[in-house]
Structures are given as C-alpha cells and as structure tokens.
Amino acid sequence: MAFSVAHPLRSPLLSRRPVRHSWVRRAAWRASADATPVLYSVPVSNFSARCRYIVYDNDLPIKIESPGAQMKTDEYAKRVHKFGKIPALVWPDGRCGSLWESQIITEYLVDKHGLQDKYLPQGSAEKLARMRLYARVHDLYLTQTQPVLYRQTATEQEREHGLQQLEQRLDILEEMLAEDDTGSLAVERDRITLADICLLPTLAMYDAIMPVWHGRSVFGKRPRLHALYREMQQRSPTAVRIVDEVRGAVRAWEDGGRFENIGLRRQAPSPA
Numbered sequence: 001m002a003f004s005v006a007h008p009l010r011s012p013l014l015s016r017r018p019v020r021h022s023w024v025r026r027a028a029w030r031a032s033a034d035a036t037p038v039l040y041s042v043p044v045s046n047f048s049a050r051c052r053y054i055v056y057d058n059d060l061p062i063k064i065e066s067p068g069a070q071m072k073t074d075e076y077a078k079r080v081h082k083f084g085k086i087p088a089l090v091w092p093d094g095r096c097g098s099l100w101e102s103q104i105i106t107e108y109l110v111d112k113h114g115l116q117d118k119y120l121p122q123g124s125a126e127k128l129a130r131m132r133l134y135a136r137v138h139d140l141y142l143t144q145t146q147p148v149l150y151r152q153t154a155t156e157q158e159r160e161h162g163l164q165q166l167e168q169r170l171d172i173l174e175e176m177l178a179e180d181d182t183g184s185l186a187v188e189r190d191r192i193t194l195a196d197i198c199l200l201p202t203l204a205m206y207d208a209i210m211p212v213w214h215g216r217s218v219f220g221k222r223p224r225l226h227a228l229y230r231e232m233q234q235r236s237p238t239a240v241r242i243v244d245e246v247r248g249a250v251r252a253w254e255d256g257g258r259f260e261n262i263g264l265r266r267q268a269p270s271p272a
C-alpha cells in the first residue's frame with residue numbers, strides 16, 4: 001500500500017526528512033516502561049495485517065501503532081525499519097535492533113509464543129515448504145505488482161500492463177491451490193496456516209479495489225481463492241476482523257478521493 005507517494009518507482013528513501021523530536025526513542029522509552037513491544041502498522045497495509053492477525057488471534061501483549069509522518073524520517077529508518085516501511089516490530093529496550101518484513105515478524109511471533117501447533121502444518125516437511133512457498137510467491141511476485149491498483153502510473157498502458165501481470169500472478173496462486181487440493185484452505189484441510197493468513201488481507205484489499213476501480217473481478221474465475229477467502233472468515237473471527245479493517249481502510253481512501261485523484265473512475269462492479 002502507499003501513502004502519499006506519487007509513483008511506484010519513486011524511492012521512499014529519497015523523501016526522508018530529519019526530525020527534531022526523538023519520537024522513536026520516546027516511543028521505545030514508553031514501551032520499556034511496561035515492557036511491551038510495538039508493532040508499527042496501519043489498517044490498509046496488507047503486509048502489516050498478517051502480523052496483526054497473529055497478535056489479535058492470540059491477544060499478544062503487543063502495542064499496535066501507526067508511524068504516521070515519522071515513517072519517512074531518518075530516525076525511523078535508523079531505529080525502526082531500514083527501508084522506511086511498515087510493518088516493523090520494535091522491542092521495548094531496543095536491545096537487538098528491530099524486526100521488519102511481515103513474514104519474518106509473523107514467524108517470529110509464532111516462535112516466540114509457541115504457536116507452531118496452531119499455525120504450521122504438522123508432520124510434513126513438504127507441507128511446511130508449500131506453506132512457505134505461498135508466502136514467497138505472495139511477497140516476491142504478487143504484491144510487487146499491486147501499486148497499480150492505487151498509485152499513479154505514467155500512462156494508461158502501464159496500468160493495464162500492471163493489472164494483467166497482477167491477474168497472472170493471482171492465476172498462479174489459483175493453480176497452486178488446485179495442486180494442493182485441500183478443499184478450501186491452502187495446505188491443510190483443517191488448519192489455518194501462515195499461507196492462508198498471508199493471503200487473506202491481500203485478497204480483502206484487492207477485492208475491495210479491483211471490481212470497483214478497475215472493473216476486474218478477483219474471484220470470478222478463481223474459485224479456489226474465493227473458497228479460501230470465505231472459509232477463513234467462516235472459521236475465524238480474527239479473519240473477519242482483518243477483512244473489516246482492510247475494507248474499511250479502502251473505504252477511507254475512497255472517501256478521501258484517492259482513486260479519482262489518480263485518474264480512475266468508479267466502474268460497474270463485475271460479478272464476484
């Protein structure tokens with residue numbers, strides 16, 4: 001997701017500003033007073049949402065805060081996220097730096113809180129590897145193309161090309177789900193794993209944007225992705241909460257005119 005960046009290729013690092021206030025240190029100090037780590041996150045961020053899922057689902061003692069405008073400061077880069085992004089997890093005493101990359105944070109939370117039995121496939125190295133493959137495909141291929149959904153592109157052709165790429169990558173995930181043939185979820189029949197948790201917020205975001213602003217359906221020709229999306233919400237109140245947060249944040253973008261501002265027009269929704 002993006003904040004006020006006009007073009008997907010513009011490096012956020014170029015727009016860093018020095019800050020007068022040592023807000024991160026103050027935040028770390030606040031956190032150290034009650035020894036609570038802080039997860040920097042915003043509701044619309046599909047990457048952050050998979051970390052929030054684990055926090056909510058287990059009532060973990062982690063504060064969730066928005067970095068606001070500080071995200072593009074040198075101090076944030078130094079102390080929170082070296083590339084000026086979210087999500088990032090900061091430990092109370094800042095002893096061993098911070099942690100970023102949503103999958104790394106998610107896996108850390110699982111390890112730290114002994115949640116392996118809950119979210120990882122059991123007794124099969126192959127399923128574990130497939131679970132990680134979903135996350136890798138999501139992080140390296142699918143989401144790399146997503147800025148075309150909500151950011152300015154130089155030309156209409158560039159947007160069209162990006163949308164086609166994004167759809168191809170959704171098709172690849174659909175194929176992977178068919179290969180796993182587990183019914184609804186990604187790698188296990190009866191267990192929500194980190195593969196499902198990584199896909200859920202991204203599907204929620206794309207489904208809130210693509211039909212309305214790009215006239216394209218996420219689920220129309222992708223029944224396996226649709227089944228995963230529905231099944232997660234049927235099984236997990238946390239999934240419903242995450243979907244509500246992401247959809248609500250997209251609505252706030254709409255209310256703020258974000259899509260019209262980048263030249264898009266509301267389209268007749270395509271069938272789901």
Ligand SMILES: N[C@@H](CCC(=O)N[C@@H](CS)C(=O)NCC(=O)O)C(=O)O
Nearest residue numbers: 001012045046047085086087101102
């Ligand atoms: N690979 C990273 C991606 C993080 C990412 O791109 N975060 C977005 C929010 S969803 C962000 O911070 N965008 C603002 C920017 O790049 O300036 C992860 O998995 O955490």
